[in-house]
Amino acid sequence: MRAVGYQKSRPITADDALVDIELPRPDVAGHDILVAVRAVSVNPVDTKVRLRAEPAAGAWKVLGWDAAGVVVAVGPEATRFAVGDEVFYAGALGRQGTNAEFHSVDERIVGRKPRSLGWAQAAALPLTALTAWEMLFDRLDIRRPVPGVTPAILIVGGAGGVGSMAIQLVRGLTDLAVIATASRPETASWVSGLGAHHVIDHTHPLASQVAALPTGAPGFVFSTTQTDRHLADIVELLAPQGHMGLIDDPPALDILPFKGKSLSVHWELMFTRSMFRTADMAAQGAILDEVARLVDAGTLRTTLSEQAGPITAANLRRAHALIESGRARGKIVLEGFA
Numbered sequence: 001m002r003a004v005g006y007q008k009s010r011p012i013t014a015d016d017a018l019v020d021i022e023l024p025r026p027d028v029a030g031h032d033i034l035v036a037v038r039a040v041s042v043n044p045v046d047t048k049v050r051l052r053a054e055p056a057a058g059a060w061k062v063l064g065w066d067a068a069g070v071v072v073a074v075g076p077e078a079t080r081f082a083v084g085d086e087v088f089y090a091g092a093l094g095r096q097g098t099n100a101e102f103h104s105v106d107e108r109i110v111g112r113k114p115r116s117l118g119w120a121q122a123a124a125l126p127l128t129a130l131t132a133w134e135m136l137f138d139r140l141d142i143r144r145p146v147p148g149v150t151p152a153i154l155i156v157g158g159a160g161g162v163g164s165m166a167i168q169l170v171r172g173l174t175d176l177a178v179i180a181t182a183s184r185p186e187t188a189s190w191v192s193g194l195g196a197h198h199v200i201d202h203t204h205p206l207a208s209q210v211a212a213l214p215t216g217a218p219g220f221v222f223s224t225t226q227t228d229r230h231l232a233d234i235v236e237l238l239a240p241q242g243h244m245g246l247i248d249d250p251p252a253l254d255i256l257p258f259k260g261k262s263l264s265v266h267w268e269l270m271f272t273r274s275m276f277r278t279a280d281m282a283a284q285g286a287i288l289d290e291v292a293r294l295v296d297a298g299t300l301r302t303t304l305s306e307q308a309g310p311i312t313a314a315n316l317r318r319a320h321a322l323i324e325s326g327r328a329r330g331k332i333v334l335e336g337f338a
Contacts, residue, residue: 111288
């Protein structure tokens, strides 16, 4: 089967950073299903793994987690799906990725593709929707209000893939006011279009901008990027007994200043359930099914912002470069094989 992979961790400008290759078609076992991949999207995790995880000598590493496609085979313990079902999912960190014609994945972390979306639109959603959902409802528990605090949440990095989904989930499923950060006219317009009530600029101090808003101090902050840079402002702007969640990887995070306000800190990694095969691993499949229902009901929309052509090494290198530039908004998707 056709795939895109690498053997050495290289800068994305190197010709061998990602290469078109041929690999054997995967087998299925246990709860696995085999999916004929129709479209994939690119996430920051793709670029991080490319730079940090070098395969054994002579082996190929295939990246990619988001995918939408058709089930072509099922394992002996798989019961959720049948051959011909259309699915979407975000994969598992420790397995080969979705940048291939066929991909084997545990059915418990797979959802049924939204009927109203095409392949590319659907492939934009899983990883960011799962990350945003788990942070908002499993970690921060934003449906449980902070006592005496106006219901509001600040989303740092609102125009990114996760931020774009978080804005929609908060607006569609809660009554919290949404404050989102964006630094350019096009990203500010993007987050406003997704439903943010207020937009502030994360290139300037956040606390003074939030203080000038009519919302008052928010009880929740969801930081998707540059958390270490904004940490002091987050401590200042959060209401006492508030909650902060983050998903990025700051080199250090001194949360001692959080003690005075009794602030809580939550770290989210979408891959935790599949990595540790937790007792609630199947919750991810259920979340994706609910996301699909909300999409088909018109509550959520795809965050696809750029369709980068077919799934080839050259196109994936360009997508990785855009992600690494920090200027991407929404999701970059590739569809089909050249």
